[in-house]
Amino acid sequence: MKIKYLILALLPFSLMACQTVQNVADHVSAEVNNAAAKKLTDYRWTYQASTASKPLVLNFNNNQQLSIQTGCNGQGGTWKVEGGNTIVTSALVSTMMACSDDLMQQERLSADIFSEKKVPFQVSTADNQAILTVTDSKGQKHVFTGAKMTDSKLLTNYTWSYQSTETKKPIVLSFLDNNRLSVDTGCNRQNTSWKVENDVIVTGDLASTLMACEPTLMKQEQFAGDLLQKRQIPFEMNVSDLDQPTLVVRDTKGQAYTFVGKMTPEAKYQTEPKTVFLEIAPETKSCVGVAPQTCMQVREIKYDDKGIKTYADKDWSLYYGQIEGFEHNPNQRVIVRVKRFEVKNPAADQSSLADVLDMVVEQEVVKKP
Known part of the structure; x- marks a missing residue:
């Protein structure tokens, strides 16, 4: 009888020991899975x-x-x-x-x-x-x-836009590889230093151009300054959609603002660009690529050390495709600076080169006869 009571008395301890072993095994399994997931x-x-x-x-x-x-x-x-x-x-x-x-x-x-x-x-x-x-x-x-996948690299691979309902122009952030942050407020440009440290974006003093802006853009400029001026900025990133990731930053009161990312051409094409100057005619011409289409007319320009321009070829050439970021105006003759990227493994109907607008150098209104 005493042996029976002893077995019954020890039974809870046995069950507890089994439970403890199972808990340890579950914990070890979770740690192994977490370590593998982190990789x-x-x-x-x-x-x-x-x-x-x-x-x-x-x-x-x-x-x-x-x-x-x-x-x-x-x-x-x-x-x-x-x-x-x-x-x-x-x-x-x-x-x-x-x-x-x-x-x-x-x-x-x-x-x-x-x-x-x-x-x-x-x-x-x-x-x-x-x-x-x-x-x-x-x-x-x-x-x-x-x-x-580092926060710093993800930040530099995109430009980040926040569009307020009160303005027609967004705030655009560019985290540059030289640890400079460029801010386009819609009117003036701001810039400061930046780095990621202890899971926050650390910025320095902001410098700014001083153009006069309309009141709504002045207000937006002030907002950008308050958000980014010499702060440790809590942020979160969501890259589940690589074509349109989001960057959420918080102001000093904890209010969250969501910026939407657009991949930079350098990150997209993974090649170093060549700088090319193109003059673009106001008139377009019919052309045939994969199918009949309308092509711009362009000619390449070279500048010497004194800024004097010459034409690589004075004749106009048909431009198949589009210059990313450029909108053709039939009433303007323009000279643009483009970044020209080599496209790796282009499709059969795709050019091996991609041009991205860098800046408009000259523009002239052309009067129609």
Whole structure:
């Protein structure tokens, strides 16, 4: 009888010991999964197939959202890590734009690998290069290369716009690689120093141009100064949509303001641009590319050390495509400075060069006869 009572007395301690062991095991498992997940969230992962004109890009966000850029459509879902080496995903949702055949094939590949799947994976580093290897349901391995996801790099890869309902022009922030912050308030330009430290943006004293502005823009300029002048600014970033990420910053009272990002051409094309000056005629001409269209007429200009311009070719050339950021005016002759980027792996109907407007150098109104 005493033995029976002793067993009953020890039973709760046995159950507690089992529970403790289970808790320890759960804690260890969670730590392993968290460590593996951090390896995924620390990088932006790129897969470049030889047959695709644009790369496949993965972002494993801290909010358990998976964002995939296929080169045309964007896909998204949820994700988590199980067992320290398996990515478990939900069914992917996608935008529905028509894409070229190579990108449609890449979109299907992405869905085959990541849509509602348990995906074995391994992360390794060699020569300071992060590598993510995933295995699809057929046992085929796919290798992604990683770019470190740092707040500073994400800030410099985009220009950030905040549009108040009270003005027609946005505030635009440019975090430059030389640790200068340029602020376009809609009228005057401000600039200061910046760095990311202890999860806040640290700014210095603001300097500003001193043009007279309309009252609403003067008020917006004052707002930008109050927000950015010599502060430690709490901020949050959401890059689940790489084409339009958001930057939320808070003022001294804790009020949040959301800036929307637009990728810089340097980040988009991943090449160093060449500076080119183009004169653009007011008249356009019919031309034939992939299909009949209307083309601008341009001629390249060279400037010497004294600022004297000469034409590389005095004859006008047809310009197929568009200059990003430039709007043609049939009543103006203009000279523009563009950044010319080399396009890696262009599609069959795409130019190998991309021009982005840097500034308008000259403009002249042309009277129609």
